Amino acid sequence: MAKVKLPLLSAQVSNKVGEIVYYHRGDFGINVARIATKPKNPNTEKQQAIRKNIRNMMRLWLGRENPGGMRIYLNKGDRFDELMIHPQETFTDEDRKAWDNYVHVTRQGYKVTGRLAFIGVNMQRMYEGLVPLKKPGTEFQIF
Structure with missing residues (x-):
């Protein structure tokens, strides 16, 4: 998980750009960027x-x-x-x-x-x- 520093992104961000997902962690008050992953649904x-x-x-x-x-x-x-x-x-x-x-x-x-x-x-x-x-x-x- 990478911390995002301003002014690269706005104060709160949430979106996907290419294979990177950006979101705001309200509990820590930080913006985060991570590689998008497909959710696992084993359907067992x-x-x-x-x-x-x-x-x-x-x-x-x-x-x-x-x-x-x-x-x-x-x-x-x-x-x-x-x-x-x-x-x-x-x-x-x-x-x-x-x-x-x-x-x-x-x-x-x-x-x-x-x-x-x-x-x-x-x-x-x-x-x-x-x-x-x-x-x-x-x-x-x-x-």
Whole structure:
């Protein structure tokens, strides 16, 4: 990573010129130039399973459950097992408020929303091979 000194570039810069990418590091207050690289996207089975779980947790949060059920993927060490779940109840505003309250009780000082807590806690549970929770701090399972 190369530091860029003025007046070569403006005070804040962000663009690509040829194979060089310029951007401003706000946390350090400096301009940076580096060689452009193509992002890696191995598109592995594990990555696909995790992305599907995130998408499905968001659907649950928004109350867009599929009436026919939803596939989630539980980590089993060297593989992810597919599990078809059927939410017994629709995710309600009361459930969302419970997650918002959970954030205020457990995450003081951090900017985390109830939605992010719901997705984060349940993603961790699925990665540990456990089914997701509908409400925080309970072992009441949504499925």
